[in-house]
Amino acid sequence: MATISSSGIGSGLPVESLVSQLMAVERAPINAIDTKEAALTAKLTAFGTMKSTLATLQTAARALATPALVSPVKTSVADATVLSASAAGGTATGNYAIEVQSLAQQQKLKTSVSYTNTSDVVGTGNITFDFGSYDASNNFTADPANGSKTITIDAAHNTLAGIRDAINGANSGVTASIINDGSGNFLSLASTSTGAKNAMRITADPALGAFAYDGSASSEMTQSVKAQDAVIKVDNVLITKPSNTISDAIEGVTLTLTKTTPTGVTTNLTLAKDTATVKTNIEAFVKAYNDATTSMAALTAYDVTTGKGAVLTGDGTVRTVQTQLRALMGSAVAGAAAGAATLPDIGITTQRDGSIAIDSTKLDKALADPTKNFSALFATSNGNRGFGAQMDVTLGRILSPVGTLPSHTNSFNSTIKDLEKQRATITSRLADVEKRYRAQFSALDSAMASMTTTSTYLTQQLAAIAKA
Incomplete structure (x- = not known):
């Protein structure tokens, strides 16, 4: 009897085609x-x-919800080498004549004794730093706010380099460095803070006497830079401050001093409303709003001609977001002044397609009008939220991990995972089904092949008998 080597060979039965068609039906799920x-x-x-x-x-x-970005003030200094300035949002505009008589300085001291090598042993003991001010007669008055700091120099730090490291590691308000002038090494000490009240008085044990200083001519250390306050005149008003960064001379303005001016010479500081920045921020907001609304419209569109909708057509979540944004843009800001409480008041109007547009002429006029409070219109003012703040909060809720969009997409992801599990289960079952089909058709193929062989044999035998 013939041996069947592959499905359909023995009988001519189209086993592969039959199995393929049956499995196509089985794969429908x-x-x-x-x-x-x-x-x-x-x-x-x-x-x-x-x-x-x-x-x-x-x-x-x-950006519009931030007061400093909807009512910024631009600063301009006539001589930028003397000082720079920055202003907080909402600062009053104006002009100021500023004279810089002196810059704040940190006191610096240097040892009178020089050392051949930084590894030279100096000694052990205590060094105590007090901070305060010296009067014209070099009498020292300690500043209680600065306190006192004692550093113990042990055998592990008894060299010049070791003392430097011990001082720098103590966080004492003093930094130490070693200076070599070509003839020897000197220890230099500097107060970390500028200002006349941050001068140092140093007492030391006898072995460390080279580091003592009390402001007198007999001090072991010498003063290379005097502790000094910054002294300026603003519109002829004398102001003294311990730092070169002054944030309380002109309300809302921070001055950073870099150079003194000749006596009696001033440089002009101008504070002006920065309308260009406000307009840029508003334009960015309008563009972002239109991009968002256009995107949502495209994702939910319905083509009447083809009778087909976009991927999110009919989705309730998108409609909810669209409704929230449109309602917000059409409202008035509570607490805002009349004439600047709605977006149309400053030239921003809603179009028929849901987008918003800017009337540049009207916006420019509103920006130039000192009675238009853009901070109240867009930011938070007196507890009332402007458009920028309201939009920020609304979108924060929508985009929050537990907000409208994530909750919706989490549902989709959960469904996809369930579908993947169903696919894996069905795929596993289909492998068994296909194996069963192949076994059944192989058996049928073999049976049909056997019957064909027997039929051929009987036909031949009958033909032989007939000839006999």
């Missing part, structure tokens, strides 16, 4: 799962796009 998963994946991608545009809108809204 998987095809349905693939279709559902593809649809959900497309929605996830669409929501990812939506999330991205809304996040960009939130960033732009947050």
Whole structure:
């Protein structure tokens, strides 16, 4: 009897075709799962796009929700080598004549004794630093606010380099360094803070007497830089400060001094409203809003001609977000002054397609009007939220991990995981089904092949008898 080596060879039965067709029917549930998963994946991608545009809108809204960015003040210094200035949002505009009579300095001292090598042994004991001020007669008055700091120099730090390291490691308000002038090494000490009240008085045990200083001519250390306050005149008003960074001379303005001016010579500081920055921030907000609304419109569009909708057509979550944003943009800000309480008041209007547009002429006029309070309109003022602040909060809720969008997409992801489990279960079952089909058709193929062989044999025998 013939041996069947592969399905269908013995009988001519189309086993592969039959199995393939039967398995196509069996795979119908998987095809349905693939279709559902593809649809959900497309929605996830669409929501990812939506999330991205809304996040960009939130960033732009947050800029407008920041008072300093909707009422910024531009500073201009006539001689930028003398000082620089920055102003907080909402600072009053104006002009100031500033004279810089002296810069704040940190006191610096140097040992009178020089050392051949930094590894030279000096001695052990205590060094105590007090901080305060010296009068014209070099009498020292300690400043209680600065306290006193004692550093113990042990055998491990008894060299010049070791003393330097011990002082620097003590966080005492003093930094130490070694200076070599070509003839020897000197220890230099500097107060870490500028100002006349941060001068040092140093007492030391006998072995460390080379580091003592009390302001007198007999002090072991010498003063190379005097502790000094910054002294300036603002519109002829004398102001003394311990630092070269002064933030309380002109309200809302921080001055950073870099150079003194000749006696009686002033440089002019101008504070002006920075309308260009405000306009740029508003334009960025309008663009981000339009990008977000255009994206959502495209994702939910319906083509009447083809009768087909976009991937998110009919999605309730998108409609909810669209409704929230449109309602917010059409409202008035509570507490804002009349004439600057709505977006149309400053030239921003809603178009028929849901986008917003800027009337540049009207916006420029509003920006130049000192009665228009842009901080109240966009930021938070007196407990009332402006458009930028409201938009920031609204989008924060929508984009929050427990907000509208994440909750919706989490549901999609959960469904996709369930579909993947169903696919794995069905795929495993289909392997067994295909194996069973192949076994059944192989048996049928063998049986049919056997019957064909027997039929041929009987035909031959009958033919032989007939000839006999």
